Amino acid sequence: MRRRLRLGINAWLILLSLFSAIPIVLFSGFTIYRLGVSQQNVQISRLSHRAVAAAVAVEQRLAAMSAMTRGLALSDAALQGDVPALYRQATRLLKVAPEARLITLIDAEGRQIFNTAVPLGSAIPPASQGEVVRRVFSTGLPVVSDLYTGVVVAEPTISINVPVSREGRVVYCLRMSVLVDIFSQALRDQAVPPGWTVALISQSGVIIARNHEAEQFVGERSRDDIFEAIASRREGVFDSVTHEGTQVKTLVQRIPEADWAVVIGAPVALLNAGLMQSLWAMGIGGALLVMVGMAASLWLARHLARQVSDLAVASTTLDAGEERRLPATLIRELDEMGAALGNARSREIQVCAELSESKTTEAMLARLVEELRLSQAQVIQSAGRFQALLKTASDGIHTLDEHGNLLETSDSFLRMLGYEAHEMEGMAVGDWYVDFHPDTTLASLRFQVEEQEGRIFEAKFRRRDGTVFDVEISCRGVHVDGMRYLYAAARDITERKTAEAKIQQLAFYDSLTHLPNRRLLLERLTQAKALVSRNGTHGAVAFFDVDNFKILNDTLGHRMGDLLLAEIAGRLKACVRDTDTVARFGGDEFVIVLEDLSGDVEEAALRADGIVEKVLEHLAEPYQLENHLHFSTVSLGVTLFHDKDVTNDDLLRQADLAMYQAKAGGRNTRRFFDPKMQAGLAAQSALESDLRAALENKESLVLHYQPQVDRRGGLIGAEGLLRWRHPVKGIVQPDEFIPLAEASGLILALGTRVIAMACDQLAAWSRDPVTSHLALAINVSARQFRHPGFIGEVEGALARSKIDPRLLKLELTESLLLQEMDDAVQKMRALENLGVSLSLDDFGTGYSSLAYLKRLPLSQIKIDRSFVRDILVDANDATIAKTIIVLGKSLGLSVIAEGVEEPGQWRFLHDEGCDQAQGFLFGRPMPAEEFLVHVRQRSRMSSLSDGLSLVH
Ligand SMILES: Nc1nc2c(ncn2[C@@H]2O[C@H](COP(=O)(O)O[C@H]3[C@@H](O)[C@H](n4cnc5c(=O)[nH]c(N)nc54)O[C@@H]3COP(=O)(O)O)[C@@H](O)[C@H]2O)c(=O)[nH]1
Numbered sequence: 001m002r003r004r005l006r007l008g009i010n011a012w013l014i015l016l017s018l019f020s021a022i023p024i025v026l027f028s029g030f031t032i033y034r035l036g037v038s039q040q041n042v043q044i045s046r047l048s049h050r051a052v053a054a055a056v057a058v059e060q061r062l063a064a065m066s067a068m069t070r071g072l073a074l075s076d077a078a079l080q081g082d083v084p085a086l087y088r089q090a091t092r093l094l095k096v097a098p099e100a101r102l103i104t105l106i107d108a109e110g111r112q113i114f115n116t117a118v119p120l121g122s123a124i125p126p127a128s129q130g131e132v133v134r135r136v137f138s139t140g141l142p143v144v145s146d147l148y149t150g151v152v153v154a155e156p157t158i159s160i161n162v163p164v165s166r167e168g169r170v171v172y173c174l175r176m177s178v179l180v181d182i183f184s185q186a187l188r189d190q191a192v193p194p195g196w197t198v199a200l201i202s203q204s205g206v207i208i209a210r211n212h213e214a215e216q217f218v219g220e221r222s223r224d225d226i227f228e229a230i231a232s233r234r235e236g237v238f239d240s241v242t243h244e245g246t247q248v249k250t251l252v253q254r255i256p257e258a259d260w261a262v263v264i265g266a267p268v269a270l271l272n273a274g275l276m277q278s279l280w281a282m283g284i285g286g287a288l289l290v291m292v293g294m295a296a297s298l299w300l301a302r303h304l305a306r307q308v309s310d311l312a313v314a315s316t317t318l319d320a321g322e323e324r325r326l327p328a329t330l331i332r333e334l335d336e337m338g339a340a341l342g343n344a345r346s347r348e349i350q351v352c353a354e355l356s357e358s359k360t361t362e363a364m365l366a367r368l369v370e371e372l373r374l375s376q377a378q379v380i381q382s383a384g385r386f387q388a389l390l391k392t393a394s395d396g397i398h399t400l401d402e403h404g405n406l407l408e409t410s411d412s413f414l415r416m417l418g419y420e421a422h423e424m425e426g427m428a429v430g431d432w433y434v435d436f437h438p439d440t441t442l443a444s445l446r447f448q449v450e451e452q453e454g455r456i457f458e459a460k461f462r463r464r465d466g467t468v469f470d471v472e473i474s475c476r477g478v479h480v481d482g483m484r485y486l487y488a489a490a491r492d493i494t495e496r497k498t499a500e501a502k503i504q505q506l507a508f509y510d511s512l513t514h515l516p517n518r519r520l521l522l523e524r525l526t527q528a529k530a531l532v533s534r535n536g537t538h539g540a541v542a543f544f545d546v547d548n549f550k551i552l553n554d555t556l557g558h559r560m561g562d563l564l565l566a567e568i569a570g571r572l573k574a575c576v577r578d579t580d581t582v583a584r585f586g587g588d589e590f591v592i593v594l595e596d597l598s599g600d601v602e603e604a605a606l607r608a609d610g611i612v613e614k615v616l617e618h619l620a621e622p623y624q625l626e627n628h629l630h631f632s633t634v635s636l637g638v639t640l641f642h643d644k645d646v647t648n649d650d651l652l653r654q655a656d657l658a659m660y661q662a663k664a665g666g667r668n669t670r671r672f673f674d675p676k677m678q679a680g681l682a683a684q685s686a687l688e689s690d691l692r693a694a695l696e697n698k699e700s701l702v703l704h705y706q707p708q709v710d711r712r713g714g715l716i717g718a719e720g721l722l723r724w725r726h727p728v729k730g731i732v733q734p735d736e737f738i739p740l741a742e743a744s745g746l747i748l749a750l751g752t753r754v755i756a757m758a759c760d761q762l763a764a765w766s767r768d769p770v771t772s773h774l775a776l777a778i779n780v781s782a783r784q785f786r787h788p789g790f791i792g793e794v795e796g797a798l799a800r801s802k803i804d805p806r807l808l809k810l811e812l813t814e815s816l817l818l819q820e821m822d823d824a825v826q827k828m829r830a831l832e833n834l835g836v837s838l839s840l841d842d843f844g845t846g847y848s849s850l851a852y853l854k855r856l857p858l859s860q861i862k863i864d865r866s867f868v869r870d871i872l873v874d875a876n877d878a879t880i881a882k883t884i885i886v887l888g889k890s891l892g893l894s895v896i897a898e899g900v901e902e903p904g905q906w907r908f909l910h911d912e913g914c915d916q917a918q919g920f921l922f923g924r925p926m927p928a929e930e931f932l933v934h935v936r937q938r939s940r941m942s943s944l945s946d947g948l949s950l951v952h
Helices: 009-073 076-080 083-096 130-139 181-188 224-231 268-319 332-355 360-392 411-417 438-451 494-508 518-535 549-556 558-575 601-620 648-664 675-696 734-744 747-766 782-786 790-801 814-818 821-834 865-869 875-890 903-911 928-951
Strands: 100-106 112-115 156-166 169-179 197-202 207-210 236-241 247-255 260-267 396-401 406-409 455-462 468-480 483-492 538-546 581-586 589-598 623-625 628-630 634-641 670-672 701-710 715-726 730-732 775-779 808-813 837-843 860-863 894-897 916-918
Touching (some): 009 083, 009 169, 009 181, 009 197, 009 549, 009 628, 076 083, 076 156, 083 628, 130 156, 181 207, 197 224, 247 268, 468 494, 518 581, 518 634, 518 648, 538 549, 538 558, 538 601, 538 648, 549 558, 558 601, 558 623, 558 628, 601 634, 675 715, 675 734, 701 928, 715 734, 715 928, 734 747, 747 775, 747 782, 747 790, 747 808, 775 837, 782 821, 790 821, 808 814, 814 821, 860 875, 875 894, 875 903, 894 903, 903 916
Parallel strands (some): 715 775, 775 808, 808 837
Antiparallel strands (some): 100 112, 100 169, 156 169, 197 207, 236 247, 396 406, 468 483, 538 634, 623 628, 715 730
């Protein structure tokens, strides 16, 4: 027989505590191990966070300096080539940006046109860093130099070099020299742990800045392993050893904008010190916890064992017939057992109690007396509650007689008005009502008393200290014993009124400039028309937008744009009377409504002109936008009104039209609306409806085809150019209707039609051996390209016509690609995947730069005809054309020149390596049938010359 282990409850519980400690010890060990591993990962991610933060700090400082330089390069002085004004602006800029030491203007030959270190006009030696200057001129892009110590600024410096362009050509290089100490400061600001090193290193491995000992190390070469990582443009963490033999974890974070890198070195011993400390602390802490846990288990075990034995002793005495309560324990099952044992004894005691019950009637009487006492207490409580209500109610409760005399008030009413109770004795409504009129206000109160119906209305009360606030009053009249009273509760609605005002502000005011928005403007304009028509006077509407606002937004960011708009709003308010309205119409557009100028139209025009002249002057003053000194102008259109029946839309359109006339006449100027403009407007809108009708009619819109030839003069295809056969005007040229179509949105339908016509034409050509090889290029407008359905549309047209997609060439313009570049590249890739070719039209007229060209899946660039026209007489145009050809070749793109009219032009382009040409020299745009005749003629001539060459 197996022997059973028999132990007391004490021993069993101790064994239980010991076994339960084993898994805890195992789990703690595993946790400490895991913690060690994760601490290592935390250190590495801490390292990379520090590096990213340091890189961002450096980038921000670099971006700020570079934005200032670019801002200066885009100022009117720079764009107009006004060197003295640019010099003045540059010296002013240096005052607000102390980190920048010098600003230099350099021409293409490397001559310094000015240097802010010396007065304008002084003799200055050629600029240093010739290679940097050459790069700015050849790429048209900003270039950040390597570290150098200049002649004037004898401290470690870098320079930011940006192009100053005019009509698409780089004319100067504007250089700002910046002390590198700003980058060392940026690194110091990161406050990395002691012993860590953060350095900024250039692509050539030179240390530009360091968080400590910068004076000693700036200008030195970095360690080889770091240089290798930077040279191979690697990023990330690696282990290395310093010159002093210290083991370090090194992290490299690149700054692509300047081709620099931030490098952080953290000694491994320092990184692990924290880790070892935590592991020790956890080990010792864990052991202590296990020991405390064990001690607590042992104590509990002993305690429970004692309770079991106490219960055992108590149940023995109950058994012997002694009446006694069994001891309560902490164990539910033991308590239930004890309760069962005591049950019989309890029942015996209850039977004895029932026997002693008597005198039932006496008990009933006592109950009646108690109920009476309770109901008395309720009456007293209810009166008390009413008093409490008067004391605690948040509304100001008060009672008036029919003459408005105050009879009774709640505490809150006193608090609301700021009086003590005795001070209000004998007061009447007129003492706290604002705008109290004895006749009307009292009459209305009496009416309410008579009506005996509840009323709610708003009023204004005056406090004891004279301040006024809004209240909502709910009141009711009552008749008691032949007397008439008014009970009123006043609620302070100041907060609600403030909220209403805020909503009003949001709905009718622009949140950036706090000026009235378009909605409020239209309301005020309607009121102004009614006023001038009533008074027999004239008012004026002035409309303007900010010249070159988009350039500011694109170069310095939307934050700067917002600052400029807010500053403009402030200046505008100072120029007009309080009764006039200045509103933000949307974006960078503002509208001013001037009321009641004069009864005489000429005088009204003179007054309006005086005000808008003041506006132009104020707005042309320089703007200090944070660290950036900005120069901005506006163009303004004005129209007069004195008739309330003219619509707001008409007035705004007239002012808008006048503004465009002002822009056409040069910036920073104003124009008054002239009825002749209205006629132009009417003609435009008639043309727009004719164009709408033309879109319904298949015959009205046709493509004309202009030949495109290769280097040998062989026909390779055509460009399809849209023509409108107008029923009255005859053939309308695209220059006349494409801008109209763009403005009205009809360009989308027009673009769809052109794609379909081009695909149909290619399908027709594919069926004839003489034309089957010809490619067809068509123009795509910006709005058409940006439309979400554009890719689907091209895909549908290709599928429907079943043509070879490679023969369809889409011509896109540079400006179209510059906006939302990522989206544009994505769309171009989708088109490339469909198989169509992409050509960049009007190349050279925009911001042509190698940086963006490299990103685009293009097959061709087209030299704009404005360069070709004077290629033989203007050396600049010749250089541009040559550069475009070289650029195209270097990117593996074919280059086509448009607008070739003379053999000399084509000879020049041909000799420079241009691949294809288009222009009147090879044929004007012609209808499809004429183009076919042209193709056949050429084909016959070429077979003839082939035949002749065979004969010879
Ligand atoms: N979105 C669309 N735009 C279109 C479409 N069809 C035309 N257009 C654009 O309208 C602009 C004017 O076009 P057009 O009057 O047809 O002028 C073209 C040629 O006639 C002209 N050209 C060609 N060779 C010469 C020349 O030797 N000398 C000379 N003075 N002019 C010449 O150039 C125009 C072609 O320009 P481009 O498109 O840039 O190649 C024009 O901007 C068209 O793009 C359309 O369907 N959709």
